[in-house]
Amino acid sequence: MINSFTPPDRRIAIVTGAARGIGAAIAGRLAEDGHDLAIVDLDADACADTVATVEATGRRAIAVAADVADEAAVIAAVDEIATRLGPPTVLVNNAGILRDRTLGKMTLDDWQSVIDVNLRSVFLLCRAVLPHMRAARWGRIVNLSSIAALGALGEANYAAAKAGVQGLTKTLAIELGRYGITANAVAPGFVVTDMTRAVAERMGMPFDDMVAEMAKTIHVGRPGQPDDVAHAVSFFADPRSSFVTGQVLYVAGAPKV
Template sequence: MGAPSSPRVAIVTGAAGGIGAATAQRLAADGFAVAVLDLEEAAAAGTREAIEAAGGTALAVGADVSDAAQVQAAVDRIAAELGPPVVLVNNAGVTRDNLLFRMTDDDWDVVVRVHLRGSFLMTRAAQKHMIDARWGRIVNLSSTSALGNRGQANYSTAKAGLQGFTKTLAVELGKFGVTANAIAPGFIVTEMTRATAARLGRDWAEYEAERAAAIPVNRAGRPEDIAHTVSFLVSEGAGFVSGQVIYVAGGPRT
């Protein structure tokens, strides 16, 4: 397929900060028009402004990804104002960590609803545009926690579920020119990991150094490490890569 006459449109959820913001900025630098989606439109404004300041095109959108009506309205708005979205990065996520016997119903439901239901709703709403274009890229953010992690029964389950979701999307949508892949980050320096350290009562600098020492490449990950991998997976050159889970963790599992 030749280069499009206008920029392709990408949606990045949970794009107000961390991995989402870095990914949105990287895709804008790659030439995509980017819909920066977060729970509140105001929260996404900073990422939009950073993209525009660098010469890119962006739209800030507020939506609860677990709400079907809000998701459909958001995707419709993006299609109308930026163009039909053909790239979707399902990054929105929350944590409600606790040991199983202390985990509440709400702890479980909130995490599963945002990660799994949210990714399902966003993908269902966006896939029509990809199928119409006969070209699309879906990237779901999983985690090394999908392999099991103490205190994260809810999060681990949701992230493992996203891997199965990804593989099913690859099977169903491949014939339409749409690929689906998952990225499973390891220890990445974000507000979420800082919150984990705080929950554990740990000094951040000590916690980061301890985690980095256990990683084969001997450093903590940065949001940009994930953004680079997304950039590859949504590229023309990755058209034969689908249904894969790529662990971006500085080692086999860290």
């Protein structure tokens, strides 16, 4: 007998780190696709613009404040979402931070904070949402990795976390497929966001100059935009992608190596 898994009539999606940048673009795209959204970030007030964007599509949205690296906070956030919106069956783990330093200068706090926010949080959110997805016999997990998973100068912590996200995602695909739950990862390359602007500022480099230099290293001749990543997430979150799981999609414009 072939398993047939049907998505719920109302799809509730969680997007972490969605107050701005890539997360906000993902939330907006999922709303256009027909999802109600829980916007999770450290500061609920900072999510106001994203909530407004979602509501402008006619979908429901709530902002939930949570430290995604804290187990109790994650459990409480998912419980709140299930109560206020309904059981979540789409999860996008987008929250992330950078603490760039070469290995000799990297502190233990630099290492641990990046591992916690970029990798530990993915485990915590997936585990917390799993009971809702299993009950629905349907779910979509999309985890944000990075091209840095292949190695990046000054980003041993970030590269390790994002490579870990890929391994975790592939394992979830193996474990959860029997429940109608898919798990995939999107790995962006250079994308114009506040995070990359902050990198340029730390380097003492005008951001426009950084963008121009990065564009030279990309075969399509331009940097990525948050919407580029959002479109990829939308594909993985779609009910029609039920036979696609355990995959890592690099959204990087064919970087030159």
